[in-house]
Amino acid sequence: MSTNQEKRFELFLKNFKSHISKLGFKNSIQKDYILKILFYSKDHLSAEEIALEVQKEFNLDIGIATVYRSINFFEEMKIVEALDVGDGTRRFELNLEHHHDHLICTSCHKIIEFSDDLIELKQIKIAEKNGFILKDHVMSIYGLCEDCQNK
Amino acid sequence: MSTNQEKRFELFLKNFKSHISKLGFKNSIQKDYILKILFYSKDHLSAEEIALEVQKEFNLDIGIATVYRSINFFEEMKIVEALDVGDGTRRFELNLEHHHDHLICTSCHKIIEFSDDLIELKQIKIAEKNGFILKDHVMSIYGLCEDCQNK
DNA sequence: CTACTTGCAAAAGGTTTGCATCTGA
DNA sequence: TCAGATGCAAACCTTTTGCAAGTAG
Numbered sequence: 001m002s003t004n005q006e007k008r009f010e011l012f013l014k015n016f017k018s019h020i021s022k023l024g025f026k027n028s029i030q031k032d033y034i035l036k037i038l039f040y041s042k043d044h045l046s047a048e049e050i051a052l053e054v055q056k057e058f059n060l061d062i063g064i065a066t067v068y069r070s071i072n073f074f075e076e077m078k079i080v081e082a083l084d085v086g087d088g089t090r091r092f093e094l095n096l097e098h099h100h101d102h103l104i105c106t107s108c109h110k111i112i113e114f115s116d117d118l119i120e121l122k123q124i125k126i127a128e129k130n131g132f133i134l135k136d137h138v139m140s141i142y143g144l145c146e147d148c149q150n151k
Numbered sequence: 152m153s154t155n156q157e158k159r160f161e162l163f164l165k166n167f168k169s170h171i172s173k174l175g176f177k178n179s180i181q182k183d184y185i186l187k188i189l190f191y192s193k194d195h196l197s198a199e200e201i202a203l204e205v206q207k208e209f210n211l212d213i214g215i216a217t218v219y220r221s222i223n224f225f226e227e228m229k230i231v232e233a234l235d236v237g238d239g240t241r242r243f244e245l246n247l248e249h250h251h252d253h254l255i256c257t258s259c260h261k262i263i264e265f266s267d268d269l270i271e272l273k274q275i276k277i278a279e280k281n282g283f284i285l286k287d288h289v290m291s292i293y294g295l296c297e298d299c300q301n302k
Numbered sequence: 303c304t305a306c307t308t309g310c311a312a313a314a315g316g317t318t319t320g321c322a323t324c325t326g327a
Numbered sequence: 328t329c330a331g332a333t334g335c336a337a338a339c340c341t342t343t344t345g346c347a348a349g350t351a352g
Contacts, residue, residue: 026306026351047342063309068342070307084235088317089341103281112281122270123292130254130263132294139290141274143283177326177331198317214334219317221332239342240316 009039012096016079025073033058034070035079035094044083044091044111047071084140085109101139107148160190163247167230176224184209185221186230186245195234195242195262198222235291236260252290258299 002010013035017027037053038045045053047067054062071092074080082090083102087109100115119139127134164186168178188204189196196204198218205213222243225231233241234253238260251266270290278285 021352024306028307028351030308061309064341065310065343066308072343103278103283105283106286112283114277114281116273116277119270119273122267123290126265126267127254127292127294130265131297132254132256132263132292133300134292134294135257136294137290137292139274139288141278141283141285141288143278143285143287146282149284172327175331179326179332181333212334215316216318216335217333223318 005040009036012039016077020077029060030054030062030066031070031073033060033062034067035074038080038092038094039096044085044093046089046091048089050092081136083111083138085111086142099137101141103141103143105145105148106142107144110145110147112145156191160187163190167228171228180211181205181213181217182221182224184211184213185218186225189231189243189245190247195236195244197240197242199240201243232287234262234289236262237293250288252292254292254294256296256299257293258295261296261298263296 013032016035017032020027033054034050037050037057041053043049047064050071051062051064051067054060071080071082074092075082079095080092081095082092085091085104086106099120100113101119103112103114104110123137123139124134164183167186168183171178184205185201188201188208192204194200198215201222202213202215202218205211222231222233225243226233230246231243232246233243236242236255237257250271251264252270254263254265255261274288274290275285
């Protein structure tokens with residue numbers, strides 16, 4: 001048996017692969033695995049961590065350049081977003097559904113996701129007011145999480 | 152005669168220098184100039200740009216390492232904030248007064264500052280709800296500015 | 303077949319660090 | 328005087344790129 005999550009991922013992967021085929025790009029096992037790792041990971045991974053996870057989970061050695069190239073490709077395809085946690089690397093997440101923002105602990109770099117309709121709405125208004133065509137937005141709240149407050 | 156802006160900066164600089172003296176650090180002409188450049192710059196500068204501006208405005212060659220060390224020091228002192236514009240460098244701004252956020256053009260990297268009390272308030276609530284001690288937050292809205300829409 | 307992809311290693315940024323020298327308090 | 332600051336160059340790290348070999352369609 002397969003869970004709902006698994007079904008959801010398989011469906012997404014199938015659609016995405018057919019999409020990039022139509023655009024004239026080629027699929028590869030490396031891209032599949034990277035997407036799978038991103039989908040199932042609870043954390044926001046850096047390029048190096050993605051390569052490590054692919055090795056661990058699928059026993060495939062994947063070049064770091066391939067990770068970066070794939071991630072950049074996914075970003076252009078609008079299915080992956082980069083996140084600046086302030087630790088010197090970019091971290092990535094799959095972006096299949098509705099937008100959310102992040103609460104980031106400056107001590108342990110833990111990330112809590114949240115979303116707030118009011119804030120979403122306000123952002124659209126602000127972009128409009130300034131004549132911008134809204135593409136994307138990032139809201140990150142930095143602070144000390146409960147665990148780190150007690151250290 | 153000196154303008155209000157100048158008076159404001161001189162006062163801030165005097166207070167800040169006395170503050171860091173009390174903490175056992177030393178002042179230097181380099182730090183003064185970096186702060187002055189940040190204060191008077193309309194743009195958000197990268198480390199390299201700060202060094203260039205100091206050379207241009209004050210005719211002093213300042214090592215890039217000194218810029219980074221000073222900026223990092225200022226960040227710890229909470230008077231400078233870093234901003235991720237997505238061009239591969241960190242950009243910095245003096246943070247003397249009340250918090251504001253940024254509307255960033257993904258094409259020309261122009262930055263428009265804004266602030267919104269409702270959003271500020273919401274952020275505090277979200278941090279509280281998740282047990283975080285709020286330290287800081289970054290909200291950046293990415294889009295295409297009017298100029299770049301017509302290119 | 304023939305593009306597109308991968309992997310490797312080298313290159314390219316941006317940022318940090320070691321060390322000798324200098325300087326503010 | 329002397330701890331902290333600077334400047335230079337080397338080191339570091341993350342990310343990108345050139346190129347030869349591999350592979351999907």
